[in-house]
Amino acid sequence: xxxxEMIPSNTEPLRVDLGERxxxxxxxxxxxxxxxxxxxxxxxxxxxxxxxxETVHGLYGDALANALSGYTTHIIVRPAGEAQKSMAGLESxxxxxxxxxxxxxxxxxxxxxxxIGDLAGFAASIYKRGIPFVQIPTTLLSQVDSSVGGKxxxxxxxxxxLIGAFYQPKAVIADTxxxxxxxxxxxxxxxxxxxxxxxxxxxKFFEWLDVEGGKRLLGLDPDALSKAIFISCQTKARxxxxxxxxxxxxxxxNLGHSFAHALELDAGYDGDLLHGEAVSAGMDMAFSFSVQxxxxxxxxxxxxxxHLEKLDMPRIPTLGERLSDPxxxxxxxxQDKKNEAGKITLILAHAIGDAFVQKAVPDEDxxxxxxxxxxxxxxxxxxx
Numbered sequence: 001x002x003x004x005e006m007i008p009s010n011t012e013p014l015r016v017d018l019g020e021r022x023x024x025x026x027x028x029x030x031x032x033x034x035x036x037x038x039x040x041x042x043x044x045x046x047x048x049x050x051x052x053x054e055t056v057h058g059l060y061g062d063a064l065a066n067a068l069s070g071y072t073t074h075i076i077v078r079p080a081g082e083a084q085k086s087m088a089g090l091e092s093x094x095x096x097x098x099x100x101x102x103x104x105x106x107x108x109x110x111x112x113x114x115x116i117g118d119l120a121g122f123a124a125s126i127y128k129r130g131i132p133f134v135q136i137p138t139t140l141l142s143q144v145d146s147s148v149g150g151k152x153x154x155x156x157x158x159x160x161x162l163i164g165a166f167y168q169p170k171a172v173i174a175d176t177x178x179x180x181x182x183x184x185x186x187x188x189x190x191x192x193x194x195x196x197x198x199x200x201x202x203x204k205f206f207e208w209l210d211v212e213g214g215k216r217l218l219g220l221d222p223d224a225l226s227k228a229i230f231i232s233c234q235t236k237a238r239x240x241x242x243x244x245x246x247x248x249x250x251x252x253x254n255l256g257h258s259f260a261h262a263l264e265l266d267a268g269y270d271g272d273l274l275h276g277e278a279v280s281a282g283m284d285m286a287f288s289f290s291v292q293x294x295x296x297x298x299x300x301x302x303x304x305x306x307h308l309e310k311l312d313m314p315r316i317p318t319l320g321e322r323l324s325d326p327x328x329x330x331x332x333x334x335q336d337k338k339n340e341a342g343k344i345t346l347i348l349a350h351a352i353g354d355a356f357v358q359k360a361v362p363d364e365d366x367x368x369x370x371x372x373x374x375x376x377x378x379x380x381x382x383x384x
Contacts, residue, residue, distance in 0.1 A: 013025055013026045013027070014027070014230070014233055014234055014237055015237065016148065016149070016168070016237045016240055016241060017237070017241040018168060018240075018241060018244060021168050023168060023169060023170055023171050023172070024171050024172070025148060025171075025172040025174065025233050025237065026038060026171065026172065026173045026174065027143075027174045027176070027226065027229050027230055027233065028174075028175070028176060028226070029175065029176050029177050029222070030175065030177060031173050031174070031175035031177075032060065032063055032064065032067055032136070032173075032175045032177070032178065033063070033066075033067055034067070035064070035067040035068060035136070035173065036067055036068055036069070036070055036071070038171065038173055039107065039109075039134055039170075039171065039173075042107060042132060042134065042170045042171060043105055043106065043107045043132050043170070044105055045103075045105040045106045045107060046070070046071050046072055047071070047072045047073075047074075047102065047106040047107070048068060048071045048072070048073045048074070048106065048107050048108070048109055049073070049074045049075070049076065049096075049097055049100055049102055049106065049107075049108050049109070050064065050073060050074070050075045050076065050108075050109045050111050051076045051078070051093055051108065051109070051110055051111065051112070051116055051119070051120035051123070052064075052075065052076070052077055052078070052111040052112050052116060053077065053078050053079065053080040053081075053084070053112045053113075053115070053116055054077055054078070054079055054080055055080045056080075056111060056112045056113075056116070056138050057075070057077045059181055060111075060138070060178065061075075064111060074096070074100040074102075076092075076093055076096045076097075078092070078093070078116070078119070080115075081115065081269075081270075081271050082115055082155070082264075082269040082270075082271065082274075082275065083269050083270065083271075084115055084116075084119055085115055085118055085119050085153070085154045085155045085161075085269070086154055086155060086156070087154065087156065087163075089119055089154065090119060090122065090123060090154050093119060093120065093123045094123055094126075094127060097123065097127050097131075098127075102127070102128075102131060103128070103131075104128050104129075104130065104131055104132075106131060106132075107131075107132050107133065107134065107170075108120060108123070108124045108127075108131055108132070108133040108134070109133070109134050109136055110124075110133060110134070110135050110136065110147075110169075111136045111138065112136075112137075112138050112139075112142075113137065113138055113139035113141065113142045113146075113186075114137075114139065114141050114142040114145075114146035114147075114275065117135050117137060117142050117146050117147050117152075118146065118151070118152055118153050118154070118161070118164070119152075119154060120133065121133060121135070121150075121152030121167055121169065122152035122153055122154060122163075122164055122165060122167070124152070124167065125152055125165040125167035126165070130167070132170050133167075133169050133170065134169055134170050134171045134172070134173065135147035135148075135169045135171070135172045135173070136172075136173050136174075136175075137172065137174055138178045138179075139179070139182060139186055139189075139190055140179055140182065140186070140187055140189075140190025140191065140193075140194070140225075140229075141186075141189055141190035141192075141193050141275065141276050142190075143174040143176075143179070143190070143229050143233075144190060144193050144194050144197075144228065144229050144232035144233060144236075145193040145196075145232065145236065145253075146193075147169070147172045147174065148172055148233055148236045148237060148240065149168075149236055149237075149240040149244075149250075149253075150166050150167050150168035150169065150240070150244070151164065151166060152164050152165055152166075152167050153165075155269060158335050159261060159265050159332065159335045159336065159337075160261040160264055160265060160269075161261075161337065162335070162337055166244065166245055172233075174229060174233075176222065176225050176226060176229065179220065179225065180220060184218070185274070185277075186274070186276075187217075187218055187220075188218065188276065188277070188280075188311070188312070188313055189274040189275065189276025189277050189279075189280075190276055191214065191217060191218060191276070191280075191311070191313070192276040192277070192279040192280035192283070192313065192314075193232070193276060193279060194209070194217065194228045194229075194232050195209060195214070195280075195283070195307075196253070196255050196256065196279065196283060197231060197232045197235045197236075198352070198353065199255060199283060199287075199304065199349065199352055199353065199355065200252045200253070200255045200347075200349075200353075200355040201235065201252065201353055201354070201355065202231070202235065202353055203351070203352050203353030203354075204353075205231055206307075206352050206353060209228075209307075210303070210307050212224075213227070213228060214307070214310075214311050215311070218311065236253065239252065239253060246338075248357075249357075251338055251345070251347060251357050252347055252355050252356075252357065254338060254347050255283055255286055255347040255349070255355050256279050256280075256281075256282030256283030256284075256285065256286045256347070257279060257282060257347070258282070258286075258333050258336050258338065258344070258345070258346050258347070259278075259281070259282035259285040259286060259329075259333070260275070260278035260279045260281065260282030260283075261278070261282075261332070261333075261336060262329045262330075262332035262333045262336075263278045263281065263282065263319070263322055263329070264278045265332045266322065266325075266328065266329060266332065267322070273322070277314045278314075280308060280313045280314040280315065281314040281315055281316060281318065281319055283304065284301075284304060284305055284308060284314075284315040284316050285316060285373075286346065286347060286348055286349065287300065287301040287304050287305075287349055288301050288305075288316065288369075288373075289346065289348060289366075289369050290348040290349045290350075292369060292372075293348070293365070295348055295349065295350055295356075295358075296348070296349045296350055296351060297351065300349070300351050300352045303352060304352065316373060319373075323370065323373050323374045324374055325374075326367050326370035326371040326373075326374050327367065329370050330363055330366050330367040330370060333366060334363060340359060340360075341360070343359065343360040343361065343362075344360075344361040344362075344363060344366055345357065345358065345359045345360075345361065346358050346361050346366075
């Protein structure tokens with residue numbers, strides 16, 4: 001039975017099964033108003049520090065304060081955007097935590113999208129050698145992916161998420177009501193990570209997304225949102241439980257990400273290219289590379305490309321000048337954290353729903369592929 005056939009009929013939380021470090025994933029409507037009761041047994045302290053960004057604070061700061069009326073709270077409000085995942089951003093958060101006088105019995109709440117979750121989670125992991133934290137993701141991307149699994153990190157000039165730690169939260173609380181204020185662009189960025197789960201291991205889920213689910217989800221249909229978030233989190237929870245520190249199958253969750261991270265690094269993390277937008281195009285690139293290497297039928301790559309086109313998602317033909325320097329992109333891909341022994345590791349596909357890890361991919365193969373895209377573009381059937 002595939003994950004897409006196992007949708008719950010109740011509101012019981014999912015669990016990430018990691019022994020004594022296991023934790024629940026609460027998914028549903030109205031969870032923010034219940035936050036106090038959801039976290040009351042996680043730590044003995046009644047002191048909380050909240051890390052959020054200006055956009056989320058402006059929208060939901062009052063609601064959060066009301067939900068935590070029984071706690072003593074400190075709040076750190078950062079500017080929005082990927083640029084916050086930096087050494088300077090980390091230092092600023094840590095300084096505020098020290099000034100608040102937190103100890104290891106207190107709790108940190110990461111209240112925002114993937115940027116805040118990654119930044120605050122990493123700060124929690126290193127503050128006094130570790131302080132408990134809870135993820136309250138506010139974007140589709142963070143609710144279906146980045147809030148689950150304990151990956152915390154910041155970026156630097158050499159690449160994305162290269163400074164970080166595996167550090168699991170005490171809970172993930174995903175209130176689907178918070179998605180109503182997202183822009184169409186942010187919804188589509190999150191949808192790329194939803195789509196990833198169908199592409200890497202659940203073809204039936206992809207087919208549902210292709211036929212109706214994707215359009216319904218982007219239209220904020222409540223049932224479609226709940227189904228997609230549940231399946232995504234369920235799949236990730238199962239993979240993380242089997243391979244917490246990415247020594248094996250967890251790498252499949254990076255489908256398209258080697259290409260995507262190179263595109264993001266080239267863009268400079270200035271908001272011009274969102275992570276989910278890069279992942280959308282990166283998955284198109286991974287499938288096309290798989291076709292060129294003889295791993296995947298061209299029809300499957302074409303089906304993915306047409307699905308992205310139908311939903312007006314980023315894909316290879318929309319990248320334009322972002323592909324103009326194959327040498328630089330290849331060099332950036334050579335710095336990816338999945339690589340081993342100085343060789344590029346890619347997540348490729350045998351078919352939709354059947355991804356695999358390919359190690360020691362020759363740099364020349366990657367460069368030639370990118371050069372072909374740059375010089376000649378990609379035909380609509382998924383082959384160069």
